Amino acid sequence: MIRIRTLILRRLVGAIPVLAIVSVGGFFLLEAAPGDAVDAYVAGIGGDAQMIDELRQAWGLDRSAAARLGFYLWSLAHLDLGQSVTFSRPVLDVVLERLPNTLLLMGSATALSFSVGSLLGLFAGSRPGNFRDRFLSIGSLALYAVPGFWLGLVLTVIFAVQLRWLPVSGIETIASGKQGVERGLDVARHLVLPVASLGFIYLALYLRVMRAGMAEAWRMDFVLAARARGVPRRRSAVRHVARNALLPLVTMLGLQSAAMLGGSVVIESLFSVPGLGRLAQEAVSARDTPLLLGIILTSAVMVILINLVVDCLYALLDPRVGASEASA
Amino acid sequence: MSILTLSRRSVLSGSAALMASTALPARLWAQTPAKGGRLIVAADSEPRNLNPAMVASNGVFFVSSKVVEPLAEAFFDGKDGLEPRLATSWEGSDDGLTITFKLREGVMWHDGKPFTSADVAFSALQVWKPLQNLGRVVFKDLEAVDTPDDHTAVFRFSKPTPFQLIRNALPPLTSVLPKHIYETGEIDKNPANNAPVGTGPFKFAEHKAGEYYRLEKNSSYWGKDLPHLDEIVYRVLPDRAAAAGALEAEEIHLAAFSAVPLTDLARIAKVPGIEVVTRGYEALTYQLVVEINHRRKELADLKVRQAIAHAIDRKFVVDTIFLGYAAASTGPVPVNDKQFYTADVPQYAFDVAKANALLDEAGYKRGADGNRFSLKLLPAPYFNETRQFGDYLRQALAAVGIDAQLVNNDAAAHQKAVYTDHDFDLAIAPPVFRGDPAISTTILVQSGIPDGVPFSNQGGYKNEALDALIAKAAETLDPAARTELYWEFQKKVAEDLPLINVAEWGFISVARSSVKNIANNPRWVVSNWADIWVDS
Numbered sequence: 001m002i003r004i005r006t007l008i009l010r011r012l013v014g015a016i017p018v019l020a021i022v023s024v025g026g027f028f029l030l031e032a033a034p035g036d037a038v039d040a041y042v043a044g045i046g047g048d049a050q051m052i053d054e055l056r057q058a059w060g061l062d063r064s065a066a067a068r069l070g071f072y073l074w075s076l077a078h079l080d081l082g083q084s085v086t087f088s089r090p091v092l093d094v095v096l097e098r099l100p101n102t103l104l105l106m107g108s109a110t111a112l113s114f115s116v117g118s119l120l121g122l123f124a125g126s127r128p129g130n131f132r133d134r135f136l137s138i139g140s141l142a143l144y145a146v147p148g149f150w151l152g153l154v155l156t157v158i159f160a161v162q163l164r165w166l167p168v169s170g171i172e173t174i175a176s177g178k179q180g181v182e183r184g185l186d187v188a189r190h191l192v193l194p195v196a197s198l199g200f201i202y203l204a205l206y207l208r209v210m211r212a213g214m215a216e217a218w219r220m221d222f223v224l225a226a227r228a229r230g231v232p233r234r235r236s237a238v239r240h241v242a243r244n245a246l247l248p249l250v251t252m253l254g255l256q257s258a259a260m261l262g263g264s265v266v267i268e269s270l271f272s273v274p275g276l277g278r279l280a281q282e283a284v285s286a287r288d289t290p291l292l293l294g295i296i297l298t299s300a301v302m303v304i305l306i307n308l309v310v311d312c313l314y315a316l317l318d319p320r321v322g323a324s325e326a327s328a
Numbered sequence: 329m330s331i332l333t334l335s336r337r338s339v340l341s342g343s344a345a346l347m348a349s350t351a352l353p354a355r356l357w358a359q360t361p362a363k364g365g366r367l368i369v370a371a372d373s374e375p376r377n378l379n380p381a382m383v384a385s386n387g388v389f390f391v392s393s394k395v396v397e398p399l400a401e402a403f404f405d406g407k408d409g410l411e412p413r414l415a416t417s418w419e420g421s422d423d424g425l426t427i428t429f430k431l432r433e434g435v436m437w438h439d440g441k442p443f444t445s446a447d448v449a450f451s452a453l454q455v456w457k458p459l460q461n462l463g464r465v466v467f468k469d470l471e472a473v474d475t476p477d478d479h480t481a482v483f484r485f486s487k488p489t490p491f492q493l494i495r496n497a498l499p500p501l502t503s504v505l506p507k508h509i510y511e512t513g514e515i516d517k518n519p520a521n522n523a524p525v526g527t528g529p530f531k532f533a534e535h536k537a538g539e540y541y542r543l544e545k546n547s548s549y550w551g552k553d554l555p556h557l558d559e560i561v562y563r564v565l566p567d568r569a570a571a572a573g574a575l576e577a578e579e580i581h582l583a584a585f586s587a588v589p590l591t592d593l594a595r596i597a598k599v600p601g602i603e604v605v606t607r608g609y610e611a612l613t614y615q616l617v618v619e620i621n622h623r624r625k626e627l628a629d630l631k632v633r634q635a636i637a638h639a640i641d642r643k644f645v646v647d648t649i650f651l652g653y654a655a656a657s658t659g660p661v662p663v664n665d666k667q668f669y670t671a672d673v674p675q676y677a678f679d680v681a682k683a684n685a686l687l688d689e690a691g692y693k694r695g696a697d698g699n700r701f702s703l704k705l706l707p708a709p710y711f712n713e714t715r716q717f718g719d720y721l722r723q724a725l726a727a728v729g730i731d732a733q734l735v736n737n738d739a740a741a742h743q744k745a746v747y748t749d750h751d752f753d754l755a756i757a758p759p760v761f762r763g764d765p766a767i768s769t770t771i772l773v774q775s776g777i778p779d780g781v782p783f784s785n786q787g788g789y790k791n792e793a794l795d796a797l798i799a800k801a802a803e804t805l806d807p808a809a810r811t812e813l814y815w816e817f818q819k820k821v822a823e824d825l826p827l828i829n830v831a832e833w834g835f836i837s838v839a840r841s842s843v844k845n846i847a848n849n850p851r852w853v854v855s856n857w858a859d860i861w862v863d864s
Contacts, residue, residue: 035740041376042782043710043743045385046768047461049778058516086376087537088522097537153569161576168573174368174540174561270567274538278566287740 004315008308015304019297023076026296027069030289036061037085037287059085072293081297082290086282091294095276099298101171102275104187105194105268106260110253112199114206118249121210125245126237128215136207144204148263152197152270159193166192169272194271198263202256209252213245220244247318254310258303359844361556361861367843370571370583371562374537379521380503381455384462386612386760389500389854390585391541391562395438396505396526399429399448400498402611402763402851408495409666411849413856414443414504414527415481420491424805427494431479435550437506438531448481449473450507455515462767466497492807496667496764499611499851529555529858539564549858556861572596572838581843581862584853586835589712590651593836601841606653608852609834611763613662616645616654616717617772618828619746619755623788626701627753631690633825636754637676638683639728640721645831649716654833659818660769662761662832670815673822683728694729703753705732708742714756717830721756748780750788759783761832765814770798773826789826 035043038055047055056062060071075082081091117140124136160168172178172187217223218241226236265277276295283292371390377383380392400418403411415429435443452473456463469489474482483494504527509520523532529551530543541562545555563580565571571587574580576599588596597604618636622628642656655663659673692700705725707718715736722732732754737745746755760783762768771777775790797820801813821827837853839846842863849855 033741034737035742035744037740039743039748040740043739044387045383045461046783047781048464049781051459051461051464052780088376088517094537156570156573161573164577168577168579169565169567169570170539170563174563175534175542175559270570272539272563272565272567272570274536274564278538285738285740 004312007311007315011304011308011311015301018304019300022300023073023293023297024069026293027072027289030284030287030292031065033284033287035287037289040286041086068289072290076297081294084283084288084291084294086286086288086291091290094279094291095294095298098274098276098279101273102261102264102268102277103302105191105198105264105273105275106257108191108195109199109202109264110257110260112195113202113256114249114253116199117203117206118210118246120203121207121214121245121249122237122242124207125211125214125218125241126234128211128218133211137211140204140207143200146201148197148201149266149270151200152193152267155193155197156270166190169270171273190271190273194267194273197270198260198267201263202260205252205256206249209248210242210245213248214241217241217244247314250310250313250317254307257306258299261299261303359863361844361859362863363556363861364558365862365864366559366561367557367582367857367860367862368561368563368580370565370574370580370587371541372564372566372568372571372585372587374535374541374564377516377521378524378532379505379518380524381451381505382459382461382516382521384460384500384503386585386854391543392503392524392526393528393854394530394543394560394857395524395528395532396503397528397856398499399502399504400495401849401855402499403849404610409850410495410498414448415498418495418498420494422805424488424490424803425485427483427485427491429481429483431481432550433479435527436548437508437527438525438546439506439509441506441508442478443504443506443527444478445473445475445481446478447504447507449475450511451503451505452481452483454510455505456501459515460501462497462762463501465771466493466501466767488803488805490766490801490803490805490807490810492667492810493764493766493802496762497767499855500762500767528856530557530560530856533559551858554858556859557857560857575602575838575840578840582837582839582846584835584837588836588838590653590836593651593653593838596838603839603841605837605839605847606834608837608847608849610664610850612851612854613664613761613832613834614711614758615657615660615662615761615829616714616831616833617757617759618721618830619752619757619787620789620825620827621750621753621755621787622790622826623750624703624753626690626692626703629690630824631686632692633828634676635683635686635690635728636725636730637825637828638679638686639724639730640676640828640830641678641724642830643678645717645720649713649720650831650833653836654831657829657832659822659829660772660827661765661814661818664832665761665763667763668765668811668814668818670818672815673819675822676828680727687728687730692729698729699731700729702731702733704735704751705754705756706735706737706742706746706752707756708746708758709736709738711758713833714758718756721754743782747782747784747786750779750786757783765817766802770801770817773821774798785826787826791820791824791826794820794824794826 037059038052038061042052084091084094087094120136124133156168159166167190171190178186223240226240265281268275268278280295373387375388378388378392380388380396397413399415400410401413403409414432416432417430419428431445437443457467457470469485469487471486472484506525509525510518529546529549531546533542533544535541543560545558568589571583572592575583593604596602620627626632646654646656658671661669663669687700694700708714718734722734725732745751759772771784773785775795777784797817801810804810804813844861844863845859
């Protein structure tokens with residue numbers, strides 16, 4: 001356990017420079033984009049020169065980039081994410097309002113792709129090269145090649161517009177007054193299509209990693225030894241081969257969490273889910289720097305935490321991991 | 329109801345049908361409206377400020393016009409093309425220095441306080457004139473508002489101001505705010521900016537960011553037996569394909585502002601229970617305009633500008649880019665404006681040979697690669713059609729030997745590049761004609777506008793005769809004489825081409841057939857919807 005505690009401590013300390021780099025980098029990236037928040041605002045509504053000057057002053061955009069970055073970092077050091085220009089509200093409030101939806105969407109999609117992907121990978125890898133393996137491998141590759149938004153649109157047309165089994169979009173029925181379990185079921189119904197569109201695409205990755213890991217493990221000495229001892233093939237597939245192939249899958253889980261955040265931008269817009277991805281897109285087009293940096297930082301924290309959990313899991317699964325860090 | 333819902337074919341058969349439809353009287357059928365129910369409409373954005381008295385823009389009006397009312401609303405038939413709202417009558421003095429409004433009696437704010445002339449005076453002097461994006465121009469000479477009694481407001485101007493202009497500005501510019509809510513604290517930080525309080529048929533109930541706005545029936549509305557609906561819900565659907573899907577799945581009743589893309593209309597019009605409606609936007613005409621940077625030597629030459637005008641096939645633009653849901657432009661005032669439009673202006677027929685000849689005459693011979701010169705073309709990103717027209721214009725210019733380099737930007741970058749940095753040669757803009765050239769049209773060609781002002785002349789064009797004409801029209805009181813000045817204005821713009829008007833269009837609504845009383849005024853989509861109802 002000391003091993004894991006040291007690991008957590010080290011990772012958390014290491015996260016501070018990561019977050020600093022992410023926020024400064026994000027600031028300069030948005031700074032490099034032409035036009036500021038006032039440009040984005042008046043492009044929509046028009047206005048005269050005096051109004052534009054007044055807005056720049058009110059939103060603090062008349063100061064130099066260095067001054068604004070300094071001010072931002074100073075606030076950040078006091079754990080203040082600042083005010084969103086487009087919402088005229090604290091960034092933290094806006095972000096926290098959307099975060100649960102994104103976590104729900106990402107979490108469900110990850111659970112779906114991980115569980116179904118590794119299960120199918122187990123089937124494919126239990127007899128590498130046979131018909132079942134070929135079919136699953138090719139099928140999953142085809143699914144991986146499909147763009148998420150297209151899959152989303154097709155699923156919507158079939159299940160929401162034609163069959164009307166599921167709602168077209170949104171996170172829950174509007175102003176329905178539903179509470180408790182009823183509300184939970186309502187949200188679940190709304191999540192089916194977005195989770196499927198997001199999850200099915202990443203499913204292929206887990207399937208293929210699992211299958212490849214298993215194909216390799218079959219050739220390992222201990223598996224051959226087990227087979228020679230007379231352990232039935234089905235039993236060694238699960239107990240010896242699959243268990244070994246599971247480790248790289250856990251690594252993938254950590255890596256994919258970041259990719260899924262990116263994918264959720266598209267899926268959230270398509271299904272009108274009020275989440276962080278869609279908010280990020282709106283923040284970029286409105287040049288709402290504090291809001292965008294707030295979202296980037298939140299996402300970075302999320303990715304760091306997920307990877308920390310993955311590392312801990314890894315340490316539990318594989319005694320070799322973290323041993324060197326603990327003894328160092 | 330077939331009158332309201334033009335089929336796609338009849339629209340395609342000629343923009344004349346679209347334009348002629350504006351003359352049709354509004355309520356041709358009688359059906360007893362059903363009471364109650366919820367109307368769900370698609371909204372594609374959430375404005376940061378919902379106060380229509382400060383931000384006169386269609387995105388804001390779409391939601392807030394049901395809550396906060398103007399002095400008068402646009403109307404298909406009726407005196408001055410107006411229908412009374414908070415004002416019951418308006419009278420201008422002969423010297424153009426005063427306008428007297430009689431206000432409606434017995435009107436209550438949503439919080440139960442009475443509406444009086446003090447609210448109008450406060451809105452005019454504290455909000456429209458100093459803060460509103462359009463009111464800053466129209467009400468710049470407003471000096472005082474006298475309130476001899478609770479239901480009379482007398483606007484006093486320091487300089488003669490055309491009554492015609494103020495009348496035309498009443499629907500979009502005169503949303504009245506409650507003085508008792510706005511008089512304390514800074515107006516632009518008032519919480520009511522995001523939860524408006526008005527006198528309209530609907531009260532603002534809630535906004536769930538990223539999900540919806542909900543409005544509730546105002547049961548003490550001044551309109552007799554109005555409104556019909558219990559609730560209006562605006563569902564935020566940023567994705568256009570989602571809006572069409574939601575309509576088909578009967579999750580929403582109405583998608584306005586062309587939320588369903590033009591390319592989807594032919595298909596969706598065939599779905600039973602769904603209608604495509606082209607009316608209800610006549611007073612919100614958008615214009616497709618090529619903005620020209622006159623600082624470029626080649627473009628400062630009238631012959632080159634004429635050549636570009638001749639190189640554009642307006643019919644192709646209307647038929648292929650707008651799929652027939654638009655009309656070709658002749659000048660800076662749209663064809664469907666009954667007050668000011670004149671067809672008596674120089675026209676530029678599609679003629680590639682003539683365009684080539686004009687460019688040769690101007691001295692820009694084709695080089696070895698077939699090009700005469702290169703220029704930078706920046707299409708505005710706000711509509712699919714402005715971007716598509718950018719692609720088309722590049723090809724049309726290539727045919728006359730002008731090599732146009734397309735630069736596609738998002739809204740903020742486009743605004744900065746064109747209107748602040750002037751880093752463009754040609755740009756494509758979609759300005760709005762708002763019922764009077766003085767509101768937002770003359771600014772497109774007038775000189776002396778500071779850098780950074782969007783939808784204004786940032787192309788460095790300066791024409792003293794045209795500037796003088798604009799200034800004269802701004803202070804001409806007699807409507808007939810003023811209208812004539814604007815005919816002259818249109819002629820001069822078409823002659824000298826400070827910019828090139830290509831096409832003009834209104835938006836399209838797609839609605840479930842169960843929604844009644846839609847599209848019954850020229851600003852219907854941004855009017856109060858008191859009489860809309862749903863047939864269940």
